[in-house]
Amino acid sequence: MTESLKRTALFDSYKNYGGKTIDFGGWELPVQFTSIKAEHEAVRTKAGLFDVSHMGEILVSGAGALSYLQKIVTNDVSKLKDGQAQYTVMCYEDGGSVDDLLIYKRGTNDYLLVVNASNIEKDLEWMKKFATPDVVIEDKSADYALIALQGPAAESVLQKLTDEVLADIKFFRFKDNVVIAGHTVLVSRTGYTGEDGFEIYGSPEAIVALWPEILKAGESEGVVPAGLGARDTLRFEAGLPLYGQELTKDISPLETGLGFVVKVNKEEDFNGKEVLISQKENGIPRKLVGIEMIDKGIPRTGYKVFLGEEEIGEVTTGTQSPTLKKNIGFALLNREHTELGTEVEVEIRTKRLKAILIATPFYKRS
The missing domain is CATH 2.40.30.110 (Aminomethyltransferase beta-barrel domains)
Structure with missing residues (x-):
């Protein structure tokens, strides 16, 4: 494996659990720890812990943040309340997809966007093309590490490490400043596996410390570290698209079945809106x-x-x-x-x- 590949903060932890790494979009990431099938089965029946720190985090703030986001994504960001997350797509003018992403509303004019790792630079360049003076766009990817605890046992395992009542965090909701095993993080009830679970955002130091703590807390319930291989088979079975395969610059969100995130009736014009309206009216x-x-x-x-x-x-x-x-x-x-x-x-x-x-x-x- 070449030294030029990027590594997450958790890289040195992989070998402690037998992680086998591959080149994934320029990142050296674990494809598996034991076997893809075993890790897949663990997530479906117990829980698995994934390192997804390669994902990109972009902050959008300022007085014009909401109107700006409304013009660059297909979903209706105005529907978001503080503490809610939303899945959406950025499109080109021809209706092709720039990226699919999550938007977290942290407060008034304060949004955290989570984008695909291989698209960080492209997304930033695209976003800055449409920025207005009253919007601040900041790449915060280096400030965050991210792990995902996914599976039926996720809540009971994570609850052992916090006084926060995790049952109160509903699907596509999140809570910031949650203390888990002594570390302050953002906890989101989201995931990419088709199972219940949480995505945990924090400083690289906090996430590196939490990785063994969560695995230890879940040992008796069969929680295992899981790699990219199981992540792909899990998301595929659950019908979740992967950018670069089900979504590309040549594939619109409507073609891949994401009509539920394309709000052509919202007031604001957004990139690709006319093409997507035509596809809705005349057929994809x-x-x-x-x-x-x-x-x-x-x-x-x-x-x-x-x-x-x-x-x-x-x-x-x-x-x-x-x-x-x-x-x-x-x-x-x-x-x-x-x-x-x-x-x-x-x-x-x-x-x-x-x-x-x-x-x-x-x-x-x-």
Whole structure:
């Protein structure tokens, strides 16, 4: 592994738990600690602890912060109350996606944006293009580390380390200045796995100290450190998009099924609004659907999908689902060929293998 790769504050902790690292968008991050399947299963049934400190944190403040955000994201930021989080997308003028992100409202004209690691520089450059004099945009990524405790046991484990009543923090809500094991952090009830859980933001020093404390507190309940491999299979089963695969500069949020974060009726014009209105009114050109293999084979990113002799799209993500024990995938297909139950073929190496279009998400927690 080259020295030029970026490392999170937790890098030195990985080896204590057997972490195997890979290059992930220029970061040296753990793909697994034991096995992807074991870590995946732990999150579905108990809990797993992830290092996601590579994510970017951008503060947007100033008197014009709200009106500015309304013009650069698709969701309606005016609906946010203090202590609430919101999922949204930034679009280009042609409706393609700059990035998907979370917005945390910390107070009046005080917002924390959490963006994808590989997009930090691009997002900042894009955001600054539209900044007005009454808005302050600050890259605070270096000031934060971030861990995610995900799974059915997440609340009971984290509760052992704090006097804060975690049950009071509802889904897509957060609380700042929470003391956990003596360290003051921001605790958000959000995640990227399809399970209940928390994302914990704090100084790099605080997060490095909390990592072993949380694992120790959860040892009796089966909590394990988990890597990027399980994070990907978990989010995929839960139907959550990954930027660079289900969302790109060439894929609109409507095409990937994120219509619920595209508020074309809000007063403010935002980048891509006209194109997205047209897509809503006239129909999207392509649609993201689920596929399940009938023949033996795993659909992988970039594999072509055919209906008869016509190429109708391609796989964006695919794997053998650890939970469902089936070979499944997301495919972005021409809209007219996306009826559920349609039988298609996926080109795997030199063979075309049968698959069927199915509903997503593949997995929903009870």
